[in-house]
Amino acid sequence: xxxxxxxxxxxxxxxxxxxxxxxxxxxxxxxxxxxxxxxxxxxxxxxxxxxxxxxxxxxxxxxxxxxxxxxxxxxxxxxxxxxxxxxxxxxxxxxxxxxxxxxxxxxxxxxxxxxxxxxxxxxxxxxxxxxxxxxxxxxxxxxxxxxxxxxxxxxxxxxxx
Amino acid sequence: xxxxxxxxxxxxxxxxxxxxxxxxxxxxxxxxxxxxxxxxxxxxxxxxxxxxxxxxxxxxxxxxxxxxxxxxxxxxxxxxxxxxxxxxxxxxxxxxxxxxxxxxxxxxxxxxxxxxxxxxxxxxxxxxxxxxxxxxxxxxxxxxxxxxxxxxxxxxxxxxxxxxxxxxxxxxxxxxxxxxxxxxxxxxxxxxxxxxxxxxxxxxxxxxxxxxxxxxxxxxxxxxxxxxxxxxxxxxxxxxxxxxxxxxxxxxxxxxxxxxxxxxxxxxxxxxxxxxxxxxxxxxxxxxxxxxxxxxxxxxxxxxxxxxxxxxxxxxxxxxxxxxxxxxxxxxxxxxxxxxxxxxxxxxxxxxxxxxxxxxxxxxxxxxxxxxxxxxxxxxxxxxxxxxxxxxxxxxxxxxxxxxxxxxxxxxxxxxxxxxxxxxxxxxxxxxxxxxxxxxxxxxxxxxxxxxxxxxxxxxxxxxxxxxxxxxxxxxxxxxxxxxxxxxxxxxxxxxxxxxxxxxxxxxxxxxxxxxxxxxxxxxxxxxxxxxxxxxxxxxxxxxxxxxxxxxxxxxxxxxxxxxxxxxxxxxxxxxxxxxxxxxxxxxxxxxxxxxxxxxxxxxxxxxxxxxxxxxxxxxxxxxxxxxxxxxxxxxxxxxxxxxxxxxxxxxxxxxxxxxxxxxxxxxxxxxxxxxxxxxxxxxxxxxxxxxxxxxxxxxxxxxxxxxxxxxxxxxxxxxxxxxxxxxxxxxxxxxxxxxxxxxxxxxxxxxxxxxxxxxxxxxxxxxxxxxxxxxxxxxxxxx
Numbered sequence: 001x002x003x004x005x006x007x008x009x010x011x012x013x014x015x016x017x018x019x020x021x022x023x024x025x026x027x028x029x030x031x032x033x034x035x036x037x038x039x040x041x042x043x044x045x046x047x048x049x050x051x052x053x054x055x056x057x058x059x060x061x062x063x064x065x066x067x068x069x070x071x072x073x074x075x076x077x078x079x080x081x082x083x084x085x086x087x088x089x090x091x092x093x094x095x096x097x098x099x100x101x102x103x104x105x106x107x108x109x110x111x112x113x114x115x116x117x118x119x120x121x122x123x124x125x126x127x128x129x130x131x132x133x134x135x136x137x138x139x140x141x142x143x144x145x146x147x148x149x150x151x152x153x154x155x156x157x158x159x160x161x
Numbered sequence: 162x163x164x165x166x167x168x169x170x171x172x173x174x175x176x177x178x179x180x181x182x183x184x185x186x187x188x189x190x191x192x193x194x195x196x197x198x199x200x201x202x203x204x205x206x207x208x209x210x211x212x213x214x215x216x217x218x219x220x221x222x223x224x225x226x227x228x229x230x231x232x233x234x235x236x237x238x239x240x241x242x243x244x245x246x247x248x249x250x251x252x253x254x255x256x257x258x259x260x261x262x263x264x265x266x267x268x269x270x271x272x273x274x275x276x277x278x279x280x281x282x283x284x285x286x287x288x289x290x291x292x293x294x295x296x297x298x299x300x301x302x303x304x305x306x307x308x309x310x311x312x313x314x315x316x317x318x319x320x321x322x323x324x325x326x327x328x329x330x331x332x333x334x335x336x337x338x339x340x341x342x343x344x345x346x347x348x349x350x351x352x353x354x355x356x357x358x359x360x361x362x363x364x365x366x367x368x369x370x371x372x373x374x375x376x377x378x379x380x381x382x383x384x385x386x387x388x389x390x391x392x393x394x395x396x397x398x399x400x401x402x403x404x405x406x407x408x409x410x411x412x413x414x415x416x417x418x419x420x421x422x423x424x425x426x427x428x429x430x431x432x433x434x435x436x437x438x439x440x441x442x443x444x445x446x447x448x449x450x451x452x453x454x455x456x457x458x459x460x461x462x463x464x465x466x467x468x469x470x471x472x473x474x475x476x477x478x479x480x481x482x483x484x485x486x487x488x489x490x491x492x493x494x495x496x497x498x499x500x501x502x503x504x505x506x507x508x509x510x511x512x513x514x515x516x517x518x519x520x521x522x523x524x525x526x527x528x529x530x531x532x533x534x535x536x537x538x539x540x541x542x543x544x545x546x547x548x549x550x551x552x553x554x555x556x557x558x559x560x561x562x563x564x565x566x567x568x569x570x571x572x573x574x575x576x577x578x579x580x581x582x583x584x585x586x587x588x589x590x591x592x593x594x595x596x597x598x599x600x601x602x603x604x605x606x607x608x609x610x611x612x613x614x615x616x617x618x619x620x621x622x623x624x625x626x627x628x629x630x631x632x633x634x635x636x637x638x639x640x641x642x643x644x645x646x647x648x649x650x651x652x653x654x655x656x657x658x659x660x661x662x663x664x665x666x667x668x669x670x671x672x673x674x675x676x677x678x679x680x681x682x683x684x685x686x687x688x689x690x691x692x693x694x695x696x697x698x699x700x701x702x703x704x705x706x707x708x709x710x711x712x713x714x715x716x717x718x719x720x721x722x723x724x725x726x727x728x729x730x731x732x733x734x735x736x737x738x739x740x741x742x743x744x745x746x747x748x749x750x751x752x753x754x755x756x757x758x759x760x761x762x763x764x765x766x767x768x769x770x771x772x773x774x775x776x777x778x779x780x781x782x783x784x785x786x787x788x789x790x791x792x793x794x795x796x797x798x799x800x801x802x803x804x805x806x807x808x809x810x811x812x813x814x815x816x817x818x819x820x821x822x823x824x825x826x827x828x829x830x831x832x833x834x835x836x837x838x839x840x841x842x843x844x845x846x847x848x849x850x851x852x853x854x855x856x857x858x859x860x861x862x863x864x865x866x867x868x869x870x871x872x873x874x875x876x877x878x879x880x881x882x883x884x885x886x887x888x889x890x891x892x893x894x895x896x897x898x899x900x901x902x903x904x905x906x907x908x909x910x911x912x913x914x915x916x917x918x919x920x921x922x923x924x925x926x927x928x929x930x931x932x933x934x935x936x937x938x939x940x941x942x943x944x945x
Contacts, residue, residue: 035195097185142835
């Protein structure tokens with residue numbers, strides 16, 4: 001099987017690895033780096049559970065190969081909290097019951113992390129559109145939308161560092 | 162042990178009672194940080210991966226399976242076929258006393274015949290999933306295709322292909338429920354309305370697919386399973402029996418569960434194959450279902466065809482209901498036996514007084530994926546049929562649809578009310594309820610009068626707005642019992658062990674809430690353990706909205722017993738009378754004497770062996786028995802806007818008023834109702850497992866099987882949690898809330914769409930109301 005040497009940054013740490021050409025980025029993150037917070041819900045790019053951030057953009061890690069990631073910078077759900085301290089978006093999800101089984105949650109958090117950076121003062125309707133590519137089977141999305149708007153307000157109110 | 166940030170809920174407090182508090186869930190922080198361990202996250206040294214070869218044929222004789230090439234692939238350890246499992250029996254049923262016919266139960270791996278697309282034929286065990294899937298492609302199987310029947314109505318026709326020759330045809334069971342003399346009452350009814358209805362095949366589809374890891378210790382002979390769900394204790398027994406291994410040498414461990422909805426956690430073929438392979442190979446084995454497999458391997462649900470007639474007297478009082486229906490069970494009888502049609506029959510009368518009722522259900526086998534329960538089993542189906550029928554009758558007979566319902570509601574004064582028949586081995590007796598109140602409140606929430614005005618105005622503008630009502634009678638809190646043990650450990654920490662299982666619903670938080678008040682601690686500080694047979698010796702599990710009504714009372718009683726022990730040990734240490742003691746801040750002191758106190762830590766240590774006559778340890782167990790089920794209820798109101806050019810249904814507003822008896826955590830109750838609503842909307846508008854007439858499943862990806870997204874949810878959703886009629890069946894008054902947010906959707910949305918399209922004369926009798934179907938109906942009704 002064809003293999004490739006890659007060097008990439010994941011959550012601020014540089015990794016060097018030899019990967020099979022056909023290994024998906026999601027499997028690489030989960031199996032090789034042990035970052036199992038990224039979940040696989042469909043493996044065909046529809047459900048969004050595996051969403052991560054590559055070079056600042058939210059992407060589906062099930063649709064990329066690890067071998068394509070040489071020189072790229074990746075953020076996963078594990079990067080959001082500061083130790084045991086939840087970030088404002090995670091806090092808002094907690095406070096507003098924006099998750100139930102929690103399986104789709106990492107994908108929503110990463111999608112919204114990107115979205116709130118681009119649109120720091122979204123309306124509920126804009127949040128709905130932003131998360132339309134992420135499937136949740138538990139919450140009915142209502143509390144996710146509420147949480148995202150609450151997080152936006154919280155971030156806006158926080159002193160910039 | 163769950164990690165939790167220190168800045169949150171760390172301090173114990175007595176001032177706010179925990180029961181009834183809309184507190185954020187204790188489960189959440191690790192899940193938000195990506196630290197939750199789900200089935201696919203288990204890593205063990207030497208772990209091998211399994212992949213399942215599934216039948217591409219809906220019906221075929223199985224010939225030779227040639228696996229030589231697959232076995233020759235480096236990294237492949239085994240290819241398992243039905244012959245290897247020759248000594249293993251069929252998977253038994255779990256629920257209900259009727260199993261159809263024992264020879265219609267499924268073997269973990271088929272031996273001589275396949276009966277649905279997706280049926281397991283062989284299993285590859287390899288070093289990685291990638292290799293295992295490579296090997297699948299190298300397995301060569303001889304199939305001799307047989308005639309196929311993929312439609313339950315066709316399966317009844319003479320000469321239709323027969324799936325199981327042990328039956329004369331394809332009907333595996335017939336269920337009958339009779340109350341009064343329905344035929345006679347119908348014959349003498351002033352008004353009779355007859356209609357046929359169909360509910361499509363769809364199912365739970367949790368975001369996490371199924372998955373399981375098994376490891377076997379050749380030294381101790383202990384077999385461990387990780388990633389079990391729903392009914393771990395029951396399934397452990399099933400596995401022990403199937404593989405003839407002592408039950409006490411099998412450990413079942415639940416991990417985080419990525420959604421249940423009825424489908425996850427039943428005993429499936431893979432639940433035998435994976436542990437069997439681990440024992441055989443002496444290496445841990447993991448199997449993670451992919452989505453393509455999931456849609457053809459995990460239980461389907463819901464598919465029924467009803468022919469129903471209702472009779473009224475001159476004033477609109479229902480005198481009789483006669484229902485004849487088919488349920489499409491798929492190719493085998495699975496663990497739920499015929500419980501879904503049984504529940505359909507039981508709940509069909511709903512919240513209405515129906516003195517004469519007759520229901521006959523034929524359970525039909527077809528060449529499709531076997532079926533089981535899905536959130537609100539039987540209720541989603543019967544509520545659609547009944548509520549739609551009432552609207553059809555109201556329209557045909559000129560009754561007001563709301564007055565028709567109000568006239569026929571069973572009243573609070575008539576409770577407890579026996580509706581006739583039995584289900585889940587108990588008579589169908591309603592515990593309590595005020596159905597009229599729920600209807601009136603849902604209408605108020607929906608702004609019914611205003612919606613009517615908007616509808617009239619919209620019609621003038623050529624827009625089709627409709628308002629639909631669906632009154633739901635649910636059934637929850639299935640026993641027969643649940644187990645709980647509450648403990649204060651030697652470091653003074655409170656632990657609740659429960660026999661319930663988590664399916665993502667927040668049961669750990671509510672268990673902590675009901676115990677917290679008894680022990681004077683904050684629920685955030687309580688550890689909850691469930692789904693682990695090593696630490697919880699007994700359990701029934703997480704299904705039938707039973708957590709609230711059965712598991713919580715068990716924990717409450719155990720916590721009360723521990724409280725009594727705390728006071729007893731403290732009385733002996735403080736040389737005081739128990740009545741003078743105060744439990745506060747993880748310690749006990751004499752009222753008014755706060756400087757002399759004993760801590761939980763002191764007490765737990767002193768409790769072993771403790772005062773004479775006391776059972777040692779600050780620990781108590783309780784089995785809460787629940788011989789009768791509760792009947793939560795409510796009303797859904799949908800306001801829709803139908804685009805007659807595209808067939809698209811937009812949900813403008815959705816209101817649910819739902820009585821749960823008592824809400825332990827309103828945040829969670831609200832979340833259950835809105836989440837269930839989303840699934841109900843999926844069933845009403847989008848979701849369908851489509852088969853062609855050769856039994857090929859055409860919807861095996863999320864591009865074909867459409868789940869609701871944020872865009873399909875109502876523009877406005879309003880939920881009112883009612884606590885008007887606490888159930889007398891448990892000390893908390895809790896009825897259960899898992900399912901009622903779904904059950905009314907089919908009825909309410911279909912009624913709203915029919916109302917919208919009434920000017921066009923469109924008849925709505927089948928789900929889902931997908932754009933293509935609706936457009937066809939619109940075009941057929943009114944050629945434009």
